[in-house]
Amino acid sequence: MYRYDQYDQAIVDTRVEEFRDQVQRRLSGALSEDQFKPLRLMNGLYLQLHAYMLRVAVPYGTLNSRQMRMLGHVARKYDRGYGHFTTRQNIQFNWIKLEDAPDILAELATAQMHAIQTSGNCIRNISSDQFAGAAADEVTDPRPWAELIRQWSTFHPEFTYLPRKFKLAVIASDTDRAAMRLHDIGIQLVARDGQIGARVFAGGGMGRTPMIAPEINSFVPASEILSYLEACLRVYNRHGRRDNIYKARIKILIHALGADEYARQVAEEHAGLKTLDLDPPAAELERITAMFGAPAFERDLPSHIDRNDPDFAVWVDQNVSAHKQPGYSVVTISLKPIGGIPGDASADQIDVMADLAERYSFDELRVTHAQNIVLPHVLTRDLYAIWTALREAGLAEANLDLISDIIACPGLDYCALANARSIPVAQKIAKRFGQAGRQQELGELKLKISGCINACGHHHAGHIGILGVDKKGTENFQLLLGGSGAEDVSLAKITGPGFDEDGVVEAIEKVTDVYLAQRQTGERFLDTYRRLGMEPFKEAIYG
């Protein structure tokens, strides 16, 4: 894992004291809310429905047990005993007091954590593959690159006031576990002639105008990646629309210009930038990469799993993934208990996960964009002990990628922007379909719920998506089908008129009935939808 050097620590510590001064000036009246708001947002502090909300960055979703315990500590000491893991692999605390915010950031800084650039029109937290360093199909560990980009983008003076927020993802496998092409810029690291480089996609995103990022460069050499990104951002910063917030994301610019023209302008800009020595020396990437070296894996281990306990066997089948190292496994801890709140974890649960990481997973955890937690490197022979501990903590739901493993934004229960509540819908769906056996029968089915058009719940990328809207003062839910954030990326389409809360659950029942009746051998819900098209599902729903 990356460890701060003296510069990183100084940057974060200085920022804490700067924000402490800004908060003091706000409380004293020296700063108005209009003056203070952009400052607090740059430190991850929002004003939500019930209180201030603090979004803490988890760079590329990676953290160690000390950092995880710090999150539990913040939840316990400054919040109401829990946190909410987000679709950008971060964590949010919902009940923060402004007067406490500087102390919280100071405590986070002691664990090499911060909330910098988790809001505002800047480059946000870099997201990545939660199986990085453990996946057999990756060409390299994407995290050193994500860290390099994090350092480049932190306080980048030219990109602090972009037309709109900017999200990057870095993966290194053909399997996309990070919704890479639904980012402003998505990077897939690839190998060509023995060299690592970046396949670059730009102009993807969700929100009110969802788009899949087209490829703009098939191979940017490792030595030029930062100057190339600089060129991408510079063209966007120069031409992105600042006159209309709804048309300010890079996807709108690229759609207007055309991907080829945008790529041409980037190439032209890059040709100039390359001559300025902006790219770091190879030694810097090597320095960072050295911190992400593979753990000291034991060799020649058996891969046998004793499956005598049927509940354990179900969990293994669903939540345990293959590791590149024989004898090791990847565990995904579901934060989606049936009837629970997707992505929420109590301070005690956070501590349990930290303890398990320290004891069993080389001190590492990952946050996934699907709002779950990963123990990336566990001995297969330890799986039963891990499962037993998770079960005692209420963390052993065996539902990864099933219909109850729902991505849901905080919705109108917490969010000032939301039009409808997401969480109660998620709870009803999980209760309806989450019985033992039923969701397994449905197989992989990614269901995603957003409480407004901003799409924090990724409804456009759901095999089944739900969008909450405000219909004359009451909550209404539109149903979408056929989306995917994976390597088979696609955007979901709206079925038709929306429903009330119970109605949308009934509609999903009808949709899944069509799937069960019409599926062919080996087909997931998404495959059947793609083969049949919308019509039979629509017919079943609206008759």
Add this chain to the structure above:
Amino acid sequence: MKLLTGNDLATGDVVWWTGRDWSRHVEDASDVADGGESIARAEEGARRVTGPYVIDATSTPEGPRPAHIKDRIRALGPTVRPDLTLKPADPSAGDWII
């Protein structure tokens, strides 16, 4: 009726204008009629509240009820965490929101 609401500057707590000061309980809110904007400006200037705004509400025997669900959720707390609302001991409190 019209209510004035906002968040306490230091704590972020949801607060309601009572006619004299701010309360965390919507039951204490008073009708600001057409005076909400000027009260908001004065109170924001005095740093007692942030983000104040005027909402529509109806008068009920139990007290003012905000017209929009968003403000009813603000008034009581998240519907999915009854234990964190202002009435954790009342299991039917959430019915007031819906």
